[in-house]
Amino acid sequence: MRPTILSSILSLIVGGLVFPDLRDIAEWAARRLVKWAAPKWTDDETEAEALYEDWQAVIEDRPGAILKLVTATGFCVSAATRSYGRVVKSDYREAFKDQPSFATGLLRLWKIRGDRMQREVTIVIIKRALGNQLTYRQRFTNAVLVLGFLGSFFGWIWFCIGHNRVDNQTVSNGTTIVAATYLVLWWLLRRRRRKKFSQVSDPAVALTCSSEAVFTMKDPRSGREVMVTIREIPETTPGGLSAGNPG
Structure with missing residues (x-):
């Protein structure tokens, strides 16, 4: 019994000393994260200073040390992501990835099709769970095909246009040719599939x-x-x- 009582007393003493410090540490960490995140969000020092003041006001308005730390972490993650995007864009070694070509188009299309496959698998699981294997089979499939095609088609156009700008001027990159090629390939695949089932x-x-x-x-x-x-x-x-x- 004595070791248990002694350990309980020590736990109470240590907890009473540590918990207030943890609160102060959390608030200090939140302020430091916001101060680090503001310059990462923008390269303009004046704008970064104003942004730091705004974020600091938001942090001070949050009740509780934990909520302050979570909010500051969110600001930090957003700023880090934005900063990484600027670094990649300005790196000449990454410039070739922004140029529309057959290889980059296939890479972009592979990512889009991969996301589509996940959605299709999810829809199949939902349909089988509901037991509507024949009633809604065609409607769901047609909807997935149409939405998937539109997402892939316009996503590729966005990829070609939005990722090939120099000094806010769009470089001639053959976007129309790339989009038309994708449209023709899609039409040929659809025609071949229809001919097969005909x-x-x-x-x-x-x-x-x-x-x-x-x-x-x-x-x-x-x-x-x-x-x-x-x-x-x-x-x-x-x-x-x-x-x-x-x-």
Whole structure:
């Protein structure tokens, strides 16, 4: 019992001495972080001084040492990120990464497609969890394809335009050619995919192949071959006639 009582007494004494100091240390660290972050945010000394005063006022307005330290850490991280961006932009060794080319375009496209793949996987998991594997399959897939294409297309345009400026003047970089090339490649891939599924004549097979299959089938009334999508396919009998309309 004696060691336990002694350790408790020592803990109370040490805690009473340390906790007030920790509060003072947290407030001091918050002020130091803000003072370090302001010059990192901007290269202008006058603007940095004004920014430091504004941030310091925000820190002083926060209640509690922990909240002050967290707020100052947020200012510090934002300023460090902004400063790193300026350093990379001004480094001549990194200049080639900002020039639009086939390699940089593929790198940018790979990053965008990687993010798209994560979103597609998330949507598939959500759909399977809800049990709507066929009802909303085509709508979700079409939405992902359209949004993914628009994001990739306009993201590439932004990459070519926004990352190739010298003294606030846009350098001629063939943005239109790059964007048109991507659009043509996307159209060819879509056409190839549609042509592949147009050879499928069985609706059941089409459903298992793709959620947006387009294929040809013979109209039992006119005898002509028409191109239809999955949602337009009637339920057919083995004889080829519609189950709801035998005539």
